[in-house]
Amino acid sequence: MKKLLYQFDTDAIPSVFDSVVAYDGGADQVTSLGGITPKNCQSLVEGAIYTRAPKHKKNTALFIGGSDLAAGEELFTTVQNLFFGKFRVSVMLDSNGCNTTAAAGVALITNAVDVKGKTAVVLAGTGPVGQRAAVMLALNGANVRLTSRQLERSEHSCDLMNHEFGVNLEPMVAADDKSIATALDGAQIAFGAGKSGIQLLRAEQWQNHTSLEVLADVGTARILGFEGIDMMDNNTERFGKHIFGGIGIGALKLRLHRACIARLFESNDLVLDANEVYQTATSLLTQ
Numbered sequence: 133m134k135k136l137l138y139q140f141d142t143d144a145i146p147s148v149f150d151s152v153v154a155y156d157g158g159a160d161q162v163t164s165l166g167g168i169t170p171k172n173c174q175s176l177v178e179g180a181i182y183t184r185a186p187k188h189k190k191n192t193a194l195f196i197g198g199s200d201l202a203a204g205e206e207l208f209t210t211v212q213n214l215f216f217g218k219f220r221v222s223v224m225l226d227s228n229g230c231n232t233t234a235a236a237g238v239a240l241i242t243n244a245v246d247v248k249g250k251t252a253v254v255l256a257g258t259g260p261v262g263q264r265a266a267v268m269l270a271l272n273g274a275n276v277r278l279t280s281r282q283l284e285r286s287e288h289s290c291d292l293m294n295h296e297f298g299v300n301l302e303p304m305v306a307a308d309d310k311s312i313a314t315a316l317d318g319a320q321i322a323f324g325a326g327k328s329g330i331q332l333l334r335a336e337q338w339q340n341h342t343s344l345e346v347l348a349d350v351g352t353a354r355i356l357g358f359e360g361i362d363m364m365d366n367n368t369e370r371f372g373k374h375i376f377g378g379i380g381i382g383a384l385k386l387r388l389h390r391a392c393i394a395r396l397f398e399s400n401d402l403v404l405d406a407n408e409v410y411q412t413a414t415s416l417l418t419q
Contacts, residue, residue, distance in 0.1 A: 133191045134160040135397045138180060140168040142198030142207060142227070150197045150226070153386065157393025159193075168196075169203070170210035177211055181219040186400075193396035194223040201227040201260035205296075212403065222402035224392055224409075229385065230260035231409040232392065236385040237261075237323060237348045237376065238268040239413035244367050244374045245320075245346055248273030252321035255279050255306055255332045255357070258289040261350060262325030266290075268410050269323070270299035279306035279315050297406065312337060316344065324349035324357035335360030339371045352378035388413045 137159035139146055146164035154162045165176065180192050196208050204227030211223055226232050241247060247269060254266045257278035266289075270276045278293075278301045280286035286303035293301055305311045312333070316322065320343055324332045328351060338344055339360060351357040356378070361370065366380030391412055392404055402408070 133184075133188055136160065136192050137162045137195055137393065137396070138176065138193070139164040139195045139197060140173065140176070140207060140211070141166045142168060142196075142200055142203040147197050150195065153389045154195060154393050157390035158397065159393060168207060170206055173207060173211060174214060177214045180221050181215065186218050189218070189221055189400035190397055192221045192400075194221060195393070195396075196223065196225045197227055199228050201230050201263065203227070204230075208405070218400075221400050222396040222398075222404070224396055224402075224404035226389070226392075226409070228260040229389075230264045231404075231406050232385050232389045232413075233261045233350055233381065234264035234268055234325075235406070235410040235413040236388050237350060237381045238265055238272070238410065239417055240367065240376050240381060240384060241269075241321060241323070241346050241348055241374075242272055242414070243417050247321060249275070250320040250345075251275045251277065251318055252323060253277045253279060253304075253306075253315050253319045254323045254325055255312075255315070256324065256326035256330070258285045259325055259327070262323075263289050263293055264406050265323050265325055266301050267293050267297045267299055267406055269321070270301060271297070271407070271410075274321065275302070277302045277304045277315055277319070279304045281305065281307040306332075309337075316341060318343055320345045322347045322358070324351060326351065326357045329353040329355045330357065331355055331359055332357040333359060338373070344373055346374040346376075348376040348381060350378050350381055352382065384413065384416065387416055391416060
């Protein structure tokens, strides 16, 4: 029986990236649908859960993506609320690569150092990847500061993640040299989750920093989030610190994304969100 994956994208045009990785992850057929919302998804979900016998339902799965994490989370919740009894299929949330990118970065960090009790700063942390990276670091025992150029945005993201995952994130501003220095004061870990091409740290802000031990930046543009690193860095030592660049993180992200797609077809009741995706990432590092 063919493994069918239905890609529910909250954007008008579905992601080609997500479609390609879905095939590479083992789906036999990927149906990419754009503009999916809680209001128009019911018949689609019903088509997925009613059409195959219980023992075959594991061969149908749903993937929720798109650029807007809030919209993806709302759709993710609505889809699950339409399941009942054995009438369900496995579903994964990865809006804007939020879970797979964050999980790959955090798994590499935690594989390099013990983060428990340490202070981690997520720079430009209000986007999908930054929010989920902050959550994963906190769940691993780190004291997490989530930053934005505007305190209100940082506070809003912290409130959302605190409510959803029961973590305690500290909102901070990182808008200029002084506020960046304050955010990094005493920190051991810096995670860069900014938009492509936006520099978050100059080289001199981290290279001689006395407490920083690990830096991870997801950027892959010509201008990296952290000046002075290389996007290919994968636990590279620079200035006595462990460095992970965007491609170094991205290699694991792609493996992780494919592995999660494969997991969706193992049973009909998997729900893959931040915690489950992170656990899959850590398992890949032991293989």
